[in-house]
Amino acid sequence: MTMEMDVMHSIQQDMNLIDILWKQDIDLGASREVFDYNHRQKEHELQRQLEQQEEKRLHLLREQEKALLAQLQLDEETGEYVPRPVALPPLQSAIIPLEVSQDVSFPADSGDAMSFDECLQLLAETFPVGETENSSVGLNTTEVRPMLSPELAAVPSPTLSPDPLSASPSQAMCPELEEAWMELLSLPELQPCLNIKMEDAVETTAYPLPPSPDAQNPNCQFYQTNSAEVETNAINICPVEFLNTVEASVPSMVQSDHLTQADSPQFHTDFAAESFGEMFYSNPVQKENTGQHGLDGYNSDAMSDMASQPFTPAGLYSLSPGDAFDKHDLMAELPDSDSGISSHTSPNASSPGKSVYGDGSFHHSDSDMEEMDHNPGSAETDFSEMFSINFEPDDLQRTLSVSALERSEEQMEGKLEPHKMDSVEECGQSGAPFTKDKKRRSDARLSRDEQRAKALKIPLSVSRIINLPVDDFKELLSKHHLNDAQMALVQDIRRRGKNKVAAQNCRKRKMENIVGLEGELDSLKEEKERLLSEKVQKAAHLKEMKQQLNSLYLEVFSKLRDEKGNSYSPSEYSLQQSTNGSIFLVPRVKKTLAKSDIRHMSSA
DNA sequence: CTCCGTTGTCATCGT
DNA sequence: AAACGATGACAACGG
Numbered sequence A: 001m002t003m004e005m006d007v008m009h010s011i012q013q014d015m016n017l018i019d020i021l022w023k024q025d026i027d028l029g030a031s032r033e034v035f036d037y038n039h040r041q042k043e044h045e046l047q048r049q050l051e052q053q054e055e056k057r058l059h060l061l062r063e064q065e066k067a068l069l070a071q072l073q074l075d076e077e078t079g080e081y082v083p084r085p086v087a088l089p090p091l092q093s094a095i096i097p098l099e100v101s102q103d104v105s106f107p108a109d110s111g112d113a114m115s116f117d118e119c120l121q122l123l124a125e126t127f128p129v130g131e132t133e134n135s136s137v138g139l140n141t142t143e144v145r146p147m148l149s150p151e152l153a154a155v156p157s158p159t160l161s162p163d164p165l166s167a168s169p170s171q172a173m174c175p176e177l178e179e180a181w182m183e184l185l186s187l188p189e190l191q192p193c194l195n196i197k198m199e200d201a202v203e204t205t206a207y208p209l210p211p212s213p214d215a216q217n218p219n220c221q222f223y224q225t226n227s228a229e230v231e232t233n234a235i236n237i238c239p240v241e242f243l244n245t246v247e248a249s250v251p252s253m254v255q256s257d258h259l260t261q262a263d264s265p266q267f268h269t270d271f272a273a274e275s276f277g278e279m280f281y282s283n284p285v286q287k288e289n290t291g292q293h294g295l296d297g298y299n300s301d302a303m304s305d306m307a308s309q310p311f312t313p314a315g316l317y318s319l320s321p322g323d324a325f326d327k328h329d330l331m332a333e334l335p336d337s338d339s340g341i342s343s344h345t346s347p348n349a350s351s352p353g354k355s356v357y358g359d360g361s362f363h364h365s366d367s368d369m370e371e372m373d374h375n376p377g378s379a380e381t382d383f384s385e386m387f388s389i390n391f392e393p394d395d396l397q398r399t400l401s402v403s404a405l406e407r408s409e410e411q412m413e414g415k416l417e418p419h420k421m422d423s424v425e426e427c428g429q430s431g432a433p434f435t436k437d438k439k440r441r442s443d444a445r446l447s448r449d450e451q452r453a454k455a456l457k458i459p460l461s462v463s464r465i466i467n468l469p470v471d472d473f474k475e476l477l478s479k480h481h482l483n484d485a486q487m488a489l490v491q492d493i494r495r496r497g498k499n500k501v502a503a504q505n506c507r508k509r510k511m512e513n514i515v516g517l518e519g520e521l522d523s524l525k526e527e528k529e530r531l532l533s534e535k536v537q538k539a540a541h542l543k544e545m546k547q548q549l550n551s552l553y554l555e556v557f558s559k560l561r562d563e564k565g566n567s568y569s570p571s572e573y574s575l576q577q578s579t580n581g582s583i584f585l586v587p588r589v590k591k592t593l594a595k596s597d598i599r600h601m602s603s604a
Numbered sequence B: 001c002t003c004c005g006t007t008g009t010c011a012t013c014g015t
Numbered sequence C: 001a002a003a004c005g006a007t008g009a010c011a012a013c014g015g
Helices: A002-031 A037-070 A116-126 A141-147 A150-154 A169-185 A190-204 A226-235 A240-257 A265-282 A284-289 A299-307 A313-319 A327-333 A352-357 A366-374 A376-391 A396-430 A434-455 A462-467 A470-479 A484-559 A591-597
Strands: A072-074 A081-083 A573-577 A583-587
16 A cells, blocks of 8 residues: 555656646747748637637536535545445446447456456446446446556557447447547646646545446547546546536537547547557556566656657557567558648547647657658667657656657647648648748758758757757767767757748748838828828918908008008008017018107007 | 749858 | 857749
8 A cells, every 4th residue: 555655656746747847848839939920820819719718618627526526425445536325326327328339358467456357247246237238337447447458458449439429328428528528638728637636536546446347348438548547537436417517518519629520539549549558557556566568667757758748659659568569660651741740640530639639739740750751761760769768767857858858849849830731731722822832841951951860870850959958959969979970960950950940030020020110101101191181281270360360460450540540551560569468550661760650559 | 934932041240 | 168049141942
């Protein structure tokens, strides 16, 4: 028990680290310049909208979680949250149904955990078979999950109903919830919350619930991510009321944002079976029991690292023990695509990265993929280089740091590349011609650098050469003993890559300045027009005033009389006003002499 | 063919 | 001094 608590504490620490690294990735990704300014702005707005939606969903999730916890009680013996007895008189009717769609035999050598037969036995004792089929018998698949062997987990699962909504309610529940959870779990903002939940779950579910027939089903959609496991720990045993709320809230979410993944259950299941099935063996509880993978030396950190990594073939096979998989063959099977994301997209999954991590941000860069495409023979070395750092157990902190850098690098590229790819796809329809061009030339440039690097047998990926911080870059160089030519080329590649970004930023700023100056010019023109019209108006007004003054002046003159009663001529005299307000009649011709002739006039 | 926009690259300067 | 970013200038490329 103490051991388990220690192990769980390490899991907690790993999850905290993952959380921190996630945030770092997000920060780095957010600061990453996206080169197409206009598109970046649009994407930014879209992202803002998505974030708002996701915040709402997060809020909803928390409310539902509260509702769930309110209906659960802590089992003091097992540390599990279990449904309150009052809430579910018949247990069978209160637990979520998870249909078994495939029977899979379990290997007997699954470690010290309960064997599958034992699980079945216990299940049969707990739940009569007849009631477990179509009634809503709860199945905590996650508890059985660790007992699945990786071989079993790697078995491709049969295709589920492509349209969950058309299936029976009990069948539809699982894919819907699964998709909803995957969508929710894909939100980086949710990671802290989920990590917290994971900690709670780890702390409170030290002992698994009795296994169920659904344990036979490795396809269960809850069988996917750590976070999903956490959720299932809560959900699979939650009362119907809560499930109904979840179910009611799910379709809208699914339909709103997951239309493109309507046919993705296959991916999820495959993904679950192939990647996380193994990943769950890194669960230290199970690890101490099984220890059959040869991963024990590093999987606690590497796995937790990989847990936040994308599901990529590379990531998966980098975990495969003892080169059980031929990476080369595998890479050769990757579709030759000029977009990073589709290179690891299963045929049935439109966007696995998005479905799992929200934005499809995890994948290899163009350069990486191109590297593989162009030099399939070197893919293994590339991957060994790319992931070797993850598996150096001697320096966990550094490993995590560099792994984070790699991830952030990949994520930065991920934020960029899908954007590019989307641009290509959108522009193919909406007709912005330059993006394809840009993409192609970007590939060409990267290819040149890749080829140069290959020519000198530089064991580093161009993206890492360019994007790593200087300290990590130097450390990386120190790990690989490069000759002068290689070092010079690496420096050139780094300089070019950084300068390329700088040039793009510079041009972007220049365009922004131009746009700003154009706006300023427009406003100045408007101001000029306004002032001109105001000037005209004032001039007209002034003219009118002058006319009025002139007429008034003449009127005054016409009323002035001298001693003889004669009127003064305006051409010979003018009226002037002194500082004290007195008005004088001044002769126009002889002003110097006029002072003597000044005739005092009464003030007006 | 030229023209023009985009992009990568180099040289240089300032921080 | 080294690293880096900013920017002008140039060339290549493609529409």
